[in-house]
Amino acid sequence: MVNVRPQPERGHVTHTVLVVDDEPAIRQLLDDLLSAEGHAVLSATDGRNALDKLRAGVRPCVILLDLMMPLLDGWQTAQQLRSDPELRSIPFAVIAANPRYEADAYRMGAAAWLGKPVEIDALLETVEHLCQAA
Amino acid sequence: MGIDAQEIFRSREGLDAVLDHVTDGVTVQDPAGRIVYANRAALPAIGFESVEELLRAPTAEVLRRFELFDEAGKPFPLDQLPGRRALAGEAPPPVIVRYRPAGAGEERYARVTARPIRGVEGTVEYVVNTFHDITELKRGEQALRFLVGAGVALSTSLDYEATLRTVARLAVPAVADWCVIDVVDGEGESPRRVAVWHRDPAKRELAADLQARFPSDPDANHGVAEVIRTRQPEVVSELTSEQISGTGRGPEHERLVASLGLRSYIIVPLIAGDRTVGAITLVAAESGRRFGPHELTIAELLARRAALAVENSRLYREAEEAVKARDSFLAMAAHELLTPLTVVRGYSQGLVRLVERRRDQPAAGGDTITIEADRLLRGAHNVDASAQRLTRLIHELLDISRLQQGALELDRAQLDLRELVGGVIDSARGQQAEGRYPAGIRVRASLPDAPIVGTWDGARLEHVLFNVLDNAMKYSLPETEIAVEVKAADEVASISVVDQGIGIPADQLEAIFEPFGRASNVANAGFPGFGMGLAIGREIVQRHGGSIVAESDGPGRGARMTLQLPVG
Numbered sequence: 001m002v003n004v005r006p007q008p009e010r011g012h013v014t015h016t017v018l019v020v021d022d023e024p025a026i027r028q029l030l031d032d033l034l035s036a037e038g039h040a041v042l043s044a045t046d047g048r049n050a051l052d053k054l055r056a057g058v059r060p061c062v063i064l065l066d067l068m069m070p071l072l073d074g075w076q077t078a079q080q081l082r083s084d085p086e087l088r089s090i091p092f093a094v095i096a097a098n099p100r101y102e103a104d105a106y107r108m109g110a111a112a113w114l115g116k117p118v119e120i121d122a123l124l125e126t127v128e129h130l131c132q133a134a
Numbered sequence: 135m136g137i138d139a140q141e142i143f144r145s146r147e148g149l150d151a152v153l154d155h156v157t158d159g160v161t162v163q164d165p166a167g168r169i170v171y172a173n174r175a176a177l178p179a180i181g182f183e184s185v186e187e188l189l190r191a192p193t194a195e196v197l198r199r200f201e202l203f204d205e206a207g208k209p210f211p212l213d214q215l216p217g218r219r220a221l222a223g224e225a226p227p228p229v230i231v232r233y234r235p236a237g238a239g240e241e242r243y244a245r246v247t248a249r250p251i252r253g254v255e256g257t258v259e260y261v262v263n264t265f266h267d268i269t270e271l272k273r274g275e276q277a278l279r280f281l282v283g284a285g286v287a288l289s290t291s292l293d294y295e296a297t298l299r300t301v302a303r304l305a306v307p308a309v310a311d312w313c314v315i316d317v318v319d320g321e322g323e324s325p326r327r328v329a330v331w332h333r334d335p336a337k338r339e340l341a342a343d344l345q346a347r348f349p350s351d352p353d354a355n356h357g358v359a360e361v362i363r364t365r366q367p368e369v370v371s372e373l374t375s376e377q378i379s380g381t382g383r384g385p386e387h388e389r390l391v392a393s394l395g396l397r398s399y400i401i402v403p404l405i406a407g408d409r410t411v412g413a414i415t416l417v418a419a420e421s422g423r424r425f426g427p428h429e430l431t432i433a434e435l436l437a438r439r440a441a442l443a444v445e446n447s448r449l450y451r452e453a454e455e456a457v458k459a460r461d462s463f464l465a466m467a468a469h470e471l472l473t474p475l476t477v478v479r480g481y482s483q484g485l486v487r488l489v490e491r492r493r494d495q496p497a498a499g500g501d502t503i504t505i506e507a508d509r510l511l512r513g514a515h516n517v518d519a520s521a522q523r524l525t526r527l528i529h530e531l532l533d534i535s536r537l538q539q540g541a542l543e544l545d546r547a548q549l550d551l552r553e554l555v556g557g558v559i560d561s562a563r564g565q566q567a568e569g570r571y572p573a574g575i576r577v578r579a580s581l582p583d584a585p586i587v588g589t590w591d592g593a594r595l596e597h598v599l600f601n602v603l604d605n606a607m608k609y610s611l612p613e614t615e616i617a618v619e620v621k622a623a624d625e626v627a628s629i630s631v632v633d634q635g636i637g638i639p640a641d642q643l644e645a646i647f648e649p650f651g652r653a654s655n656v657a658n659a660g661f662p663g664f665g666m667g668l669a670i671g672r673e674i675v676q677r678h679g680g681s682i683v684a685e686s687d688g689p690g691r692g693a694r695m696t697l698q699l700p701v702g
Contacts (some may be wrong), residue, residue, distance in 0.1 A: 001281035013235060024569035025474050025520060029480040032513065036484060097472040098465055117476040 015131040018060035019043040020050040020077065021095070022069040030064060030123075037124060047072030051080055054087055061131035063092035064114075067101060078108040091130045135553060135612045159244075161266035163217055166256060167193055174496035179265050182233040203232040216248035220261040223250065230268065237565060240422030243272040247276055273309075277432045280308035281439075288439050294447035295328050301440060305416065308547035309432055312341070312396075312417035316358050317444060318410060324360050332419075337394065358413045365410055367434065369402040372426050395419040400430055400438040404499045406445035414440060470527055481513040519568065529597070533670050544591040544677055550663045550698070551586040551627050555579070558599045562607060575611035577603075578618075578620050586622045588701045594674045595699075598682075599629065601667035603693050606633040609693075632694045638686040645673045646684060675699065 017032045017039050022065075031041040042058060044050035047067040063081070067074035074094060081087050091111035095118060103114045112126045150173075153160055159176030161169050172180070172188050182188040182201035188196065198318050202210040204445065210231055211491065219226035226248055233243040244265045251260040287300045298315045305313035312332050316325035327345070332338050352359045361368050370377070377390050398418040404411045414437050418425055492503040535540040559579055566575065604615050614634035620629055638646060668682075675682045680699035 013678065024525075025477045025516060026473060028512075028516060031475050032509075032516075033480060033484045036488060071225040097469040100465075116472040120487060 014038050014062045015062070015127060016042065017038055017127055017131075018050060018053070018058065018063045019045060020063060020069070020074075021066040022046050023066070025096075026066070033065075033083065033120060033123065034127065037127075039127065045124045047074065047077030047080070051079060051087075054081075054090075060090065062111075062127055063090055064093050064112075064127075065092045067094060067096040067098075075104075075108060078105075079109065082109050091133070093126050140262055140570060150532055158267070160218075161263045161265075163221065163222060163261045163263065167218070167221060169193075169196065170260075176265060179233065179242070179267075197206075198236060200233050200235050200580075205230050205232065207232065216246050219244055219246040220250040221258060223258055225250070230272075240270040242267060244268060246567075261325075261617070262299045276308045277429075277669045280304055281432065285439050285665055286372055288443040292447045292450050293392055294444045297443055298440065299329040299331075302331040302391075305436070306331050306333055309429065309436075309559060310416035311419040311421050311423070312394075312415070313359075314341075314415040314417070316362075317404070317412035318362060321409075325362055326354055326413075340390065340394060344387075344394070348387050350388070358401055358415060361413050362410050363401050365403045365405060367403065367430060369401075369430055370399050371426055373397055373399065397424045398423060400425045400433045401627070402430070402433040404437050404441035404444060406441040409445065411441055411448070413437075465557065467527075467531065471524065474523040474527075477520040478517050478524075481517045485513060513564075518578065526597075530667070530670065533594075533597075533674075537670060537673055542673065542677065544594065544674075545590045546591055547686060548589050549592050551588065551590075551620060551622075551629070551701075552581045554590075554592060555581065555599060555618065555629060558603055559618060561600055562603045563603070566607065571607040571610040572610055575607050575610045576615045576680050577607075578615055579618045581620050582622065586620065586627045586701060588627060588699060590678055590699065591674070595666075595678070598671040600673050601696070601698065602631050602682075605667070606631050606635065606693070606695070609633065609635040622701055625701050627699045629697045629699075630694060632692065634692040637689045637691045638684055639695050640688055642685070643684045643686060647682075 003081055015035070017030075017034050019027055019034075019041060021030070021043070022045055027045075031043060034041045036118070040132045042060060044055065045068070047065075048071045050063070050065075051072070065074050065077060066120035069077075072080075078092065078094075081090065081092060083096045088103050092109075093114055094105040094110045095116065096105070097116040099115055105113050111130055114122060114126060153173040154175075154259050156173060157175055158618055159179050160171075160173045160179075162171035163175050164170050164171075167262045169188060170186050171185065172182075174185070174334075177183065177185065177188065179200070180188060180196060182191070182196075197212065202212070204210050214229070216229055228245050228247040230245050232241055232243055232245060233561060245268050246263065246265055247263050248263045250258040251262060253259040254605065276612040283304050284301045287304065288297055288701065291297045295317075298317070302313040302315050313329065314331075318325050330338060330341055330345075332341065350357050350359060357366060363552060372397055375388075375392075379388050379398075396417055396419050399415060403413050414433060416425065416433055488501060492505075493501070522642040533542060556579070559577055562577065567573065603618065604618070610616060610633050615632075616634075617632045619630045619632075672682050675697060678699055682695065682697045685694045685696070
């Protein structure tokens with residue numbers, strides 16, 4: 001359940017998270033929730049935008065990836081991440097509505113699956129877990 | 135009676151006269167196998183013009199005149215002919231043979247029997263052969279067998295193209311030498327050839343060559359296109375060389391047609407209800423058949439079954455597509471609904487977490503905690519915006535369901551279109567402020583000074599216009615302009631929304647108004663949406679007595695949506 005050990009709310013950056021979602025409301029939500037935990041949140045509006053940022057040198061310890069996006073969707077983005085030797089080691093978690101895609105997401109190399117609506121505990125634990133492992 | 139029967143049989147001439155009026159062929163062979171008597175009916179079967187000629191010919195010559203097969207089409211061993219066996223003293227059972235004059239000519243069937251005539255010492259002195267023509271019977275039997283086989287083939291698969299190819303193969307040689315099947319995919323479309331069959335692959339190639347070089351004239355007053363147009367069959371019992379050269383397509387065409395040896399044909403339309411779904415062409419060539427009313431009946435029986443199969447498969451495909459569309463709609467709807475729900479749940483859980491943690495901190499003052507106003511406001515605002523979005527989506531879903539039940543009622547009131555459009559532009563700008571659209575889109579509105587008043591369903595029209603403008607903004611290219619113009623003339627108000635976005639492919643300008651329809655360049659790009667907005671929109675506008683159309687110069691070249699409504 002919830003990890004209640006004291007955590008700094010802001011000011012102290014624990015992890016850097018890249019949120020990739022075309023929905024501004026979701027980007028804003030994840031930014032608000034994660035920064036409340038002291039994480040630094042970067043966001044991208046679609047897969048292409050995310051890859052541009054990563055190739056420009058941004059290095060998050062985890063990527064939160066939406067599946068249905070314009071320009072470059074989650075599947076295509078995952079594929080490009082996996083085939084890029086520089087980016088291959090960054091774990092990504094898929095956030096999506098349709099549970100039918102869960103198995104496919106793991107097959108594409110996802111480190112975690114977060115079904116919508118996302119449980120905040122699951123979200124924070126996933127980020128914590130993947131970033132600590134990194 | 136002036137003629138004495140006894141007298142007739144006493145003379146050879148009399149006997150000949152009787153036997154020449156028997157419809158079965160009768161021949162008599164001597165012990166050496168030579169034919170010593172033949173009646174007139176026996177002549178065509180053996181390929182001779184006169185009895186005298188036949189009787190003069192040596193046995194080897196007689197046998198060279200025709201080709202003999204068993205029922206399955208294998209060469210018939212001559213020593214198994216009943217005549218030969220009867221000569222050898224046996225009492226052979228009748229056999230069924232297929233024969234045709236050597237070289238070419240019509241293939242026919244006969245039931246052959248032979249009986250020995252013994253002398254006083256019991257030795258065989260003559261053999262009497264009878265040939266009973268059973269060609270019509272055999273063809274009827276083959277046709278029946280073919281129809282049963284075709285019926286089975288047509289009812290076992292929903293892949294109608296493969297099935298029609300099977301039917302074409304079954305038709306040859308059972309009822310024709312060639313079988314060609316054309317189908318019409320949609321109302322007003324040209325026939326499409328799905329099967330051409332002949333037993334000889336070289337002939338099939340020749341036919342394909344002919345079709346490629348001399349495509350059928352869709353406006354001709356005969357042929358497949360005409361049969362499909364008129365829904366009347368075409369029967370040509372005897373195709374003359376004048377008819378072939380009469381098409382005026384030149385000597386090369388005539389040469390090709392002649393090399394196919396076409397002699398007779400039938401074209402029947404495939405009719406399912408009030409739709410003509412294609413045509414079946416049966417052609418007689420080297421078998422020498424001539425098609426007539428009997429073959430037309432067979433062709434029509436076949437056509438009825440084939441048409442049903444084509445129609446069933448079309449209905450099945452449509453049902454399948456509807457199920458697929460519904461599934462992808464449900465997946466899309468779930469995605470669309472879960473997104474705002476995620477925002478609502480996310481903020482409420484975040485708030486609970488924040489409150490609990492601050493309350494538990496040693497410095498916290500019991501039940502009183504402090505949360506930064508901007509943080510709280512932003513969360514509350516986002517929850518509210520998501521709830522609004524959920525409401526809009528749910529109303530859209532309800533409209534979809536009302537539309538499908540035909541139960542959409544308009545709630546009319548008098549209003550000014552300028553105000554309505556102004557409100558829609560404001561909502562879109564609000565969405566824009568939240569970053570929902572590509573960057574730098576400018577909306578330029580051109581509204582008239584005078585009010586444009588009508589009795590309309592304000593909430594629904596607002597929804598339709600918002601959808602149109604929202605689409606234009608979503609699919610715009612960054613840093614471009616959207617022009618919204620409202621005007622009225624001749625009792626008609628029109629609203630046009632012109633964007634410089636990704637455009638709409640020409641073949642999909644109508645499809646985007648179909649339920650679940652979205653332009654292919656949109657679906658591929660992963661843009662979210664129910665795909666129902668424009669379908670509902672058109673229905674709502676039409677209920678108002680108006681219209682909505684899309685225009686575009688193609689992908690990448692922007693789009694113009696024009697909505698017209700009667701005023702007053």
